[in-house]
Amino acid sequence: MPHEPFLRTLRGLRVGFVTVDDDWRVTFANEEAERLLATGRVRPGTVLWDIPATRVHGLEAQCRRAAAEGRPVGFDVRWPPDQRLYHVRLDPVPGSGLAVSFLDVTDRRLGQGAGSAEERAMAARTARMGVLTVALAEAVTSQDVVRAVAKHVLPAFGADGLVVEALEAGRVRVVDSVGYPHDFxxxxxxxxxxxxxxxxxxxxxxxxxxxxxxxxxxxxxxNLRSLTATSPMQAWAFLPLIASGHAVGCCVVSFARPRSFDEEERTLLTALSGLVAQALERARLYDVEHTRAQGLQRDLLPRTLPSLPAASAAARYLPAGRGGDEVGGDWYDVIPLSTDRVAIVIGDVMGHGITEAATMGRLRTAVRTLADLELEPAELLGHLNELVGDLGYDHYATCAYAVYDPVTRTCSFCLAGHPPPLVVHSDGTVHSPELTVNPPLGAAEPPFDVHEVHLPDESLLVFCTDGLVESATRDTEEGLVQLRRTLAEEVSRIPYFDVDPPDDGGDLDRLCDHIVSALVPDREGTTDDAALLITRIHGTPAADVVSYDLPHDPRAAGQARAHVRDRLAVWGLDELAMTTELLVSELVGNVVRHAQGPIRLRLLRSRSLICEVYDHSLTTPRIRRAGYTDEGGRGLHLVAALSRRWGTRFFGDGKCIWTEQDLPPGS
Structure with a gap:
């Protein structure tokens, strides 16, 4: 709502002033307008054309025609009962209706004297101030406030420059300006x-x-003589901005030529300062909260994505709003798992704001924690669903979680209300796997459907949130069609798959940029944040993995050691033979003593040497404290000491215990 001193100024003007909404319902009328309309008091909400005095011949038609043009328009009409001549001016207020002013020009037609020109200028100025009232009420950021003042105040007073300053910690800081050089x-x-x-x-x-x-x-x-030499201005109105009883800053309206200010101008500018002060104070509070929210979101999203043996990735995050000034709940991640497997995740918390950004952070942290526990995709999303449900009925999120195994070249997908990914093959074809989309997190009922898809080497997995493909002019399906077309065109234009080895760092980043430019050409008009994650998958070469079946009896440990010696000799990793023999001997021995067969040993050469022992027991191996006289209980201590890291993951009817060792330098 307009500031009260400003309203008093509008009410007392000699120009009739009325604001109406898009349905011509009156939202404000000053005293001169009420006198002219002969109503005594115009009730807000009254349709302008229901007031008898407005039934002037041709008035409604001219006003509606002017409103349809969407620009300031003025015309003259004869007003009953004495048929005096009034100049009517209409100024559109985008999204809020019109400002209408009425000026009696019977005695002083435009061009018949200076007084007439002044009156008409005052009418135009008053109309602009009404529009400014609405613009400031709609301003969100400090820059919005400055833009509104520059657009509506400077032309109204013939001003050439503007500086809006804010008071911060005992100093006056420039918020924004118009018409001043940087040096000044x-x-x-x-x-x-x-x-x-x-x-x-x-x-x-x-x-x-x-x-x-x-x-x-x-x-x-x-003392400021030298300052005037750097300023192009020669007259100024210094307007302190006072809101809620304290100074928030200063608005300086300036002119390129010397100029005097009459009493009416001083009164109007002073009243305006209160309106600007309230808008600036509100905007500064928003700016502070928004800066904190953006910082929170930057901290919660991954700064860089890892380059892993099985996958390399690039991503983009696009905040919503003009200039990307709205934080949201979209997130993505690429998480290394055991034995070179990789988890790929993308999600979207419904809504915008710091609460949604914080919720996004909680979900991303939960996903990383649950992924480290080697949970299956359906089980992981089940836990996430409980977490979102605990946040309350008004919290929902979508999520796509995929686990790629480079040895089997399969990817397990689980979707909770999220658009399915697109797959780009090395021949340039683009398709979307047939995947079941479960309900969103917070509304789903486990179990979640999981689909396993075989993916050829060097395929691209393209995940996105709905903000990338959905807009005011297209639905999600249309956006996905455009995304597929854009991917196909770009892949055919640039040889992403012809480089050996592929330049993932540059290629995927360029592909991300091209997709964003094609699907979100106007970032200023976005209403939803968006995330894009592109991952290139790399299968493990057949020569770098070997598997052995072992008997479920005491002979298994010896056979495992022999297999290790032979394979490490082939791979040129003899330096690791002794420690690896000890590791597999302990792991296989534990299976023989405490678990069920059959037993399988798998060795994998990657950026590290990976040993896996499979059995068909669901018991979890645990490190325990062995007594001084105990004959056993120290095997897992030895495993932990000899390996860089180790762990357990479970599958249908069994488990896998794995270890990783660093390769010797130069391997």
């Missing part, structure tokens, strides 16, 4: 409130100051 702004930015300047004096006294020439300015502030 750098000199006034950060001036202490105690300094002797026009701005600081206006803030300390809380009184507007009007300086009509450079000579007058130098007379008042001789």
């Amino acid at each position: 702004l750098s000199r006034i930015d950060g001036i202490p409130l105690a300094a002797n300047t026009a701005v600081t004096e206006a803030l300390r006294s809380r009184t507007p100051a009007f300086v009509e020439s450079t000579a007058a300015f130098i007379e008042l502030y001789p």
